[in-house]
Amino acid sequence: MVKNHLIAKGFLIVNYIFIFWLCNSSNLLAQNISIPTDLGELNRLVQPHTPQPLLNENLPADAFNVSISLHQGETPIVFSIPGFHSLGCANCHKGESLHFKAADRMRRVLAKLKKIQPKLYKIPFRQYIIQSWSDKLLASHQFAHTTFDTIRISPAAILIDSKVYREATHLHEALHLSQKFVGLANELEAYSLNIISDPRFLLLNFPYFEDIIKTFFLKNFSEILNDFYARPIREQLFVPQETQWFIAPFNDDQLERLRQAIGKVTPLLADVSRLNRNYPKEFAYLSEQAGNPALLLEIVAAKHLTIPDSGVSEEVQRDAFSLFDLQMKKTDNIRLGYKINRKKEAFLLIQNQLMVKDPAIHLRLYFKYIKKTFVKPSGKVNVQIEENEDFNSYILSKIKGIQKMINYKGMSQIERDAARKWIKKIRLPYAPNKKT
Numbered sequence: 001m002v003k004n005h006l007i008a009k010g011f012l013i014v015n016y017i018f019i020f021w022l023c024n025s026s027n028l029l030a031q032n033i034s035i036p037t038d039l040g041e042l043n044r045l046v047q048p049h050t051p052q053p054l055l056n057e058n059l060p061a062d063a064f065n066v067s068i069s070l071h072q073g074e075t076p077i078v079f080s081i082p083g084f085h086s087l088g089c090a091n092c093h094k095g096e097s098l099h100f101k102a103a104d105r106m107r108r109v110l111a112k113l114k115k116i117q118p119k120l121y122k123i124p125f126r127q128y129i130i131q132s133w134s135d136k137l138l139a140s141h142q143f144a145h146t147t148f149d150t151i152r153i154s155p156a157a158i159l160i161d162s163k164v165y166r167e168a169t170h171l172h173e174a175l176h177l178s179q180k181f182v183g184l185a186n187e188l189e190a191y192s193l194n195i196i197s198d199p200r201f202l203l204l205n206f207p208y209f210e211d212i213i214k215t216f217f218l219k220n221f222s223e224i225l226n227d228f229y230a231r232p233i234r235e236q237l238f239v240p241q242e243t244q245w246f247i248a249p250f251n252d253d254q255l256e257r258l259r260q261a262i263g264k265v266t267p268l269l270a271d272v273s274r275l276n277r278n279y280p281k282e283f284a285y286l287s288e289q290a291g292n293p294a295l296l297l298e299i300v301a302a303k304h305l306t307i308p309d310s311g312v313s314e315e316v317q318r319d320a321f322s323l324f325d326l327q328m329k330k331t332d333n334i335r336l337g338y339k340i341n342r343k344k345e346a347f348l349l350i351q352n353q354l355m356v357k358d359p360a361i362h363l364r365l366y367f368k369y370i371k372k373t374f375v376k377p378s379g380k381v382n383v384q385i386e387e388n389e390d391f392n393s394y395i396l397s398k399i400k401g402i403q404k405m406i407n408y409k410g411m412s413q414i415e416r417d418a419a420r421k422w423i424k425k426i427r428l429p430y431a432p433n434k435k436t
């Protein structure tokens with residue numbers, strides 16, 4: 001949950017909006033979720049816990065640390081509250097109980113995650129930092145940030161996560177701990193966990209899911225989105241807007257239809273996870289090149305689902321494919337750091353040059369193009385990357401970003417050590433693996 005340019009390994013990154021948690025799909029889907037939290041009460045709790053930048057960026061010199069083994073015989077995790085005394089937390093809280101509660105939360109979410117993804121038998125988790133100020137490692141709009149072997153989380157996020165999101169943020173972050181590279185595909189994978197538990201997470205994170213939902217499941221998805229965001233919220237509150245939209249009552253019938261669609265998307269999500277595990281660098285690169293956080297899911301959807309017929313002539317389809325090609329092969333997002341969604345650029349060209357006006361037809365053509373480009377006749381996904389030089393410099397730029405992060409004053413030793421290990425691993429010569 002975070003803004004995606006921030007980086008990081010599974011670092012967190014809330015995009016536009018954040019979110020999280022998830023759970024065992026069948027259970028969760030059956031559950032009718034009611035959220036008892038009163039917004040006024042939540043606001044009162046969140047207000048004193050809203051992160052602010054430190055004066056002169058001077059980090060607190062004190063910390064309240066406790067090492068706790070999550071299970072007997074396991075290496076203890078460091079639970080830490082920097083500035084516990086100097087920033088005033090001690091006026092209202094006993095440090096131990098905050099740490100014991102955090103350890104319980106992590107036991108619950110790690111158990112849940114292992115149930116959902118049994119192959120993740122080892123999740124690198126060594127440190128949990130409750131960070132009550134905002135800085136480069138945990139920006140004020142961020143709920144939490146998974147850095148290296150470490151979850152950093154704000155006290156406000158802990159409150160909202162336990163009272164509203166049912167620990168979705170923690171689950172999301174726990175998954176990030178296990179991811180091998182950085183970037184947009186990691187967020188897609190983590191939000192995918194979240195939507196299974198509650199369809200409102202899909203509405204909050206719609207850029208990851210919108211086009212597959214519209215094309216394959218709910219033609220009127222845009223109306224549902226509009227209705228969801230049309231509900232008034234109170235901007236003067238300390239409770240983030242997305243939390244307010246999450247809490248506010250919403251049309252049960254629309255939520256139910258969305259829940260059913262998510263049920264059908266769920267099998268695709270396993271494939272998203274598998275591909276992101278096996279080709280983390282490739283899908284990070286391709287997603288960034290396309291400026292499209294949903295790319296990996298769209299490839300998987302094109303692979304598994306029947307794409308509705310576009311109804312356009314062969315000639316128009318061919319011209320549309322050339323326009324997609326032109327856009328999708330551009331590397332300016334990678335080389336120049338632009339954030340242009342190449343899919344949307346192509347839609348504009350198709351509309352203006354080919355006079356195809358219906359957005360639903362644009363999407364059908366797009367999914368056909370994606371299938372032709374990324375899915376081999378055998379049904380396997382093609383992860384070959386054409387320009388190796390760009391790819392290598394992309395990987396290098398991510399490594400540089402992490403090196404810069406290692407030098408941040410606020411980085412702990414545990415994070416620095418784990419980041420250096422990560423760099424070593426990523427630096428191994430790139431050997432493209434052609435099968436999927």
Ligand SMILES: [Zn+2]
Nearest residue numbers: 001012013190
């Ligand atoms: Zn995230």
